[in-house]
Amino acid sequence: MRRYQLTVNGKSYTVAVTETGSDRFIVQIDGREFEVQLTESGEVSEPIPRSAPLPAVSPPVPNTPTPPPASPAPSIPPPTTVSDQLIRAPMPGTILQIVVTPGTRVKRGQPVIVLEAMKMNNSIGAPRDGVISAILVKTGQSVGYGEPLAQIE
Known part of the structure; x- marks a missing residue:
């Protein structure tokens, strides 16, 4: 990040x-x-x-007083899409270890999969709190950049 x-x-x-x-x-x-x-x-x-939208920003109009900021709209969670649910490979590599199983409740950042890339072990963490609904790879499998590794709900 x-x-x-x-x-x-x-x-x-x-x-x-x-x-x-x-x-x-x-x-x-x-x-x-x-x-x-x-x-x-x-x-x-x-x-x-992915959460409450930013307020619209309008270009300033010359010689016009700036109105007071509007109160923020209530936060309404967006609908979940398939792309929100996928944990993707941040780099090409080989799956060394699958740390969790489907049904496991995870917290943001908690290790889900260990990926070897360029002779280094990289722990791939959960992008958000949720439940792992599917593991989409197997140990020893080669994966490409951006390839789905697991699904989180």
Whole structure:
């Protein structure tokens, strides 16, 4: 995860970016998560909110007083999509160990799978709290970048 300080129209935001696939990222802005997909042209597609959306930011109109900020809308969890449920390989490698079994309740960051890449063991953790509903790989299997490893509900 990489952290950035982003300023938009004079307002500062803390941004954390986690790569979840070859062209998919989880972008966390001031505690709110969005799933984005990077297109081949290098442009970022419309963000898919993973939690409450950011308020709309309009460009300032000269000589117009700034209205007071609106109260935030109540947080409504977004519907779960298949991409939210997949734990993907962050790099190509070989599955060394499957740490959990289907039905195991996991916490965010808890190891799920150990992946060997470039002679290093990499623990792949759960992206969020949930229950592992399926393991999609076997020990010894080679996987590519972004390939689904497990499913979490």
